[in-house]
Amino acid sequence: MANKSDWIKNAAGRWIPPEINGEKIIPFKGIGKHRPSGNRYGPPIHTSIDYPPDGNKQVESLKDALVKSGIRDGMVISTHHHLRNGDLVANQVFKAASELGIKDLVWFPSASFPCHEPIIEYLKDGTIHHIEGSMNGALGRFCSEGKMRGVGVLRSHGGRYQAIQDGEVKIDIAVIAAPTADPFGNANGLYGPSACGGLGYSLADMLYGDRVIVVTDHLVPFPCIPMQIVGNYVDFVVVMDKIGIPEQIVSGTTRITRSPDRLLIAENTARFCDAAGLIKDGFSFQAGAGGTSLAIGIYFHKMLKERGIKARFAVGGSTEYSVKMLEDGVLEYMLDAQTFDLTAVESMRNNSRHADISIFNCYNFHGKGTYTTMMDVMILGATEVDVHFNGNVVTHSDGILLHGIGGWQNCLHARCTILPVPLFRNRIPIIRDEVTTLCGPGELIDVIVTERGIAINPLRTDLLEKVKNSGLPLKSIVMKIPFTLLAEGVTIPFIDHVRAVCRLCIATEDVLKTIHQERRTPVNRDVLIAGALLADVGKLLEYEIVNGKVIKSDFGRYLRHPFSGVGLAFKHGVPEAVMHVIATHSKEGAGEKRSPESIIFHHADFIDFELVKG
Template sequence: MTQKMIKNAVGRMVPLFINGEKAIPFQGVGKYKPEQSKYNSKISSNSNFSLDGNKQVKSLKEALLKAGLRDGITISTHHHFRNGDLLANQVFDIAHDLGVKDLIWFPSASFPCHEHLIKYLEDGTILGIEGSMNGPLGRFCSQGKMKRTAVLRSHGGRYQAIQDGEVKIDIAVIGASCADCFGNANGLEGPSASGLLGFALADSQYADKVILVTDNMIPFPCVPWQIQGNFVDYTVEMEQIGIPEKIVSGTTKITKSPDRLYIADLTAKFCDQAGLIKNGFSFQAGAGGTSLAIANYFSQIMKEKSVKARFARGGSNKYLVKMLEDGQVDYILDGQTFDLEGVRSMRENANHVWTSPFTSYNYHGKGNFAGIIDVVILGATEVDLDFNANVVTHSDGYLLHGIGGWQNCLFGKTVILPIPLFRNRIPIIRDKVTTLCGPGELIDVIVTERGIAINPLRKDLIEKLRDSDLPIKTLKELKFEAENICGVPEKIETTSNIIAVIKWVDGTILDSVYQVSE
């Protein structure tokens, strides 16, 4: 059956209907103005629960049955356990054993450990996934094997979709490393400690039924609580919900690659010469090797200039924690916790503050943190000559990454993408990105090992760097250099079958992802 398509505001063809539901094409940054009211879950009353506060049941299977596990419903999980997650796989093992079919899985993200679920996509236990897919699940989807069109959202877009009623969660399964029988929970203590639980906040608030699972049940009250028991229907204690060494990376390290270190050095020098590193500034950088190197260079410049940052936006890690504890930043506003030092700091430091996609990214809230941040460091798989960027597909067209908070961070005051000019001898600057995830008008600077390109819209930055000794070039010049070294990449072969769509932060459709020809 031919899908009805329409060209959106950035010239991408997108479907008018997704999985039978009417879709709204991207209309431009800040142009879509929703008018409907926010959604909330079914009303519960105290008569539904034991007044002694004990919501504990004997097993996850019992909790799922009590919560109404049945064909065709939507089940959500979160990704704070990353590649050490044991819980999501067990949920669908139970559903399969019970013969339940056509489930929609709504994770905040997936990891390679969830390759286990491919067999359930094949046998019909799971009908489809609405959530960022990494690794094997993304490849499975790119091959056109998923029965339902995947919907990819940013972290903030996921919160927006839940609160707006775009996605109705029937059962949310929330894993926590520490909890009480009432359902208060945190991720700070216990063998499966993951730090922040912010990505599960919307699920707890809006799902019809909420199951809280832990491998560390303690007496009431579990404090501090990141998940409030008042939102929880059932609690379960299990032997193990996560593999500790795979939950957080205790070995997060600065890159040793000379090219990546040079990119990081150029990025820090650019920010310094542009006057962005100054008293009271704020910044966000991820936990990748290049981002960690940039934060380290920031720290050195800040020491030399006696500069102190008001806050750093995390993913927290040992390098950011050291800056906090050395007095170089006043606060860490944590989005997710990437290593054991981050977990410790969140437990011990009052100025290490947990946040959620609501506070940080929700585009349909009354403001959020994203637009307050002075310097935002992000990655990309591709960039085109209009500064548009791709983070979900590789240049071969395969869907192998999630959006995460990337789209939401584009609203920072100065957005910088430090990226290599080519990967595996494939240039990453293209005439047109394979998949459009972020409009170029929101991306300010591209830093590569062979030069720095400033978006022509940022005349202020161009003026400040006019007499700089840094290698300032245009994207066209950088693209020409890459193609001289690597050649012009061949065009990707895809079918006309749309296997996924990319949603913008406001819920509109930014781009379509097509099945890869094999």
């Protein structure tokens, strides 16, 4: 990789290398600023002369198929993730490659899961050079810690498809796990012990892979109908005893969240959509299979049913809840790229209005249109969101890979993109000053819904106008909130005050440690920093915005922020020593014996306050 002095700044303000793994890259230029050129990639032309006239392409083993496909060092091997955490094929591909002594392969999955942890061994022994696909769990940590020889590359689902069709990534061997197949290579995911529903993520692999191997554990006589994978593109067919673990591929049922906070988020999301005029006859939407998203879908179902109207179509992963909407007549069509439970698999199998689609249809922006821009409501998750509405969906705040991008980036182009997220996960704040990893620019994220309220992107003046008198708990993003209302004309925002005081605390502790050394009163640095970051968290409840002006809320008139801050901290399991800093940092701590950490924060806080107050 190039020296950091050669890095370039993209349109999002992030510094990136000019090339990755020896390939030049195109930096993000801004929304709608990049226009592709050239022609689509074309795989080699083959002839039926080289294939069995009886149509039987079955070979003895996966290793045999790889050898016949001409596997060699440095090739790109692709797999799909329709078998999710039950996949038993991908690991076997690289086990076979390792036994053959092959080195420096590139693994190009549409996604990876914890079941792919054994891949680490093939990264260590040199069988795999690097991964271009999602990395999470143990695999994500391994890559995040820089242990992979090459640089990991994450792409969205649509970005992966367009990288294949544009020739940015050339697939040498595509391995397609198929729950049902015939000897010619026709295949689908609807039948067999490893049934998973659709196989749309592997469409590009089938169309553009130089060699294509279908691996199945349920071989049927020709023809295998429907033909989600078309045998005319397939080179070899392999039968394994088992390609997947059924209970890890699809669940018997998907579950709605039981968390009161998450249910409140779901309710507020649905209420917002209603108040904004988005829930109407013929509207379209996409929501995922997470507990909060499922709850939002339940609210949509109820609204549509009560009003006697229908959604025209829904896109995305299907569940028993979207199937119920379809069967109950409130949803006309389910356009499905991934099925999440057994009810959805059965629905795709039997209901002509439950259509199997590919990523080309909905997420590929290097084509003649995409379904995403036609959708009225897009419900997405996020690991972090910042005060500029930028979103992160792949890493923890510590930078460790947590998820793949999935279709998340592609979905941002819907007419209204909503992120229903909690304020905290495992004590870690989700709303941040700046996201750790920028996956989606704030211009495309319209609404953030938390258990404490709804923030609308200021760019969406149309939405702000529609819901201004709705009675919804509308909030402004915290960057606009002054850090105190006890002085006039304060322009320093809440976040900057938190930053300043936190750094003052760290500097104070550093000076005491340097000068007094072992004579100093011991200070727990972790408690000090955590207390500095959380001491004023209650102000988010103490303030509200009315007609564009920040005022004290009704809640704040009864409880000042040290009290509400302790309540929030207690709810989320924050240690007592940190709660002590929150409780005693202001006048509420007068007369109380403060801890060393509280003493430092108290004085740092008032340094900033008194200088601003004047």
